[in-house]
Amino acid sequence: MPELIGVTGGPTKPEIIAVSLFKLDIRDGDVFADVGCGTGLISIEATRLAKNLKIYAMDARAAAVDAATQNFKNFGIENTEVILGESSAVISNLEKVDCAFVGGTKNITAVLDALIEKGARSIIVNAVRIETVVRVIEHMKMRGVFDEAVHIIASRGEELTGETMFKPENPVFIMSAKQKE
Numbered sequence: 033m034p035e036l037i038g039v040t041g042g043p044t045k046p047e048i049i050a051v052s053l054f055k056l057d058i059r060d061g062d063v064f065a066d067v068g069c070g071t072g073l074i075s076i077e078a079t080r081l082a083k084n085l086k087i088y089a090m091d092a093r094a095a096a097v098d099a100a101t102q103n104f105k106n107f108g109i110e111n112t113e114v115i116l117g118e119s120s121a122v123i124s125n126l127e128k129v130d131c132a133f134v135g136g137t138k139n140i141t142a143v144l145d146a147l148i149e150k151g152a153r154s155i156i157v158n159a160v161r162i163e164t165v166v167r168v169i170e171h172m173k174m175r176g177v178f179d180e181a182v183h184i185i186a187s188r189g190e191e192l193t194g195e196t197m198f199k200p201e202n203p204v205f206i207m208s209a210k211q212k213e
């Protein structure tokens with residue numbers, strides 16, 4: 033396995049990716065939007081769950097776009113477009129989106145609106161700030177697409193004097209929206 037190039041804020045922890053992608057229900061041939069893609073690891077893992085994806089990975093930071101571009105190349109991930117920009121604007125320019133993972137929550141209501149307008153049947157949002165969580169749940173409910181919210185707390189085993197202690201990871205909220213196909 034190649035080594036993943038990191039960026040500030042990424043990669044998302046594997047336990048959070050596992051739950052998020054399970055809930056996303058990604059399918060063969062989907063158009064997938066990785067919103068606030070950071071390293072691009074979410075897209076890389078998504079390609080292990082579904083074939084023939086068309087991936088649009090986007091981030092407002094040039095460093096993230098560079099890292100994701102290089103990571104896709106190193107991991108042999110094809111059919112990807114990595115786009116620098118504000119996600120709500122980037123999504124508005126896409127023809128359609130089947131499902132989306134939102135890992136960056138700036139302008140989140142505009143991002144959700146853009147994904148809903150493009151017909152996304154499944155949207156997963158990760159958030160760590162309670163104000164964002166409330167904003168996301170309220171907006172999803174207002175748009176009639178709210179599915180569920182879960183709060184994940186994981187601890188990772190670490191060696192301590194030859195034995196194992198567990199250190200807590202940051203808690204993450206996972207919000208899910210579903211739209212009729």
Ligand SMILES: C[S@@+](CC[C@H](N)C(=O)[O-])C[C@H]1O[C@@H](n2cnc3c(N)ncnc32)[C@H](O)[C@@H]1O
Binds near residue numbers: 071074120137138139
């Ligand atoms: C927590 S990091 C994502 C980590 C990523 N899932 C990974 O595994 O590497 C959040 C990213 O979202 C980006 N971001 C936040 N809001 C955004 C927006 N509205 N449009 C584009 N990028 C955004 C940030 O620049 C940052 O790189």
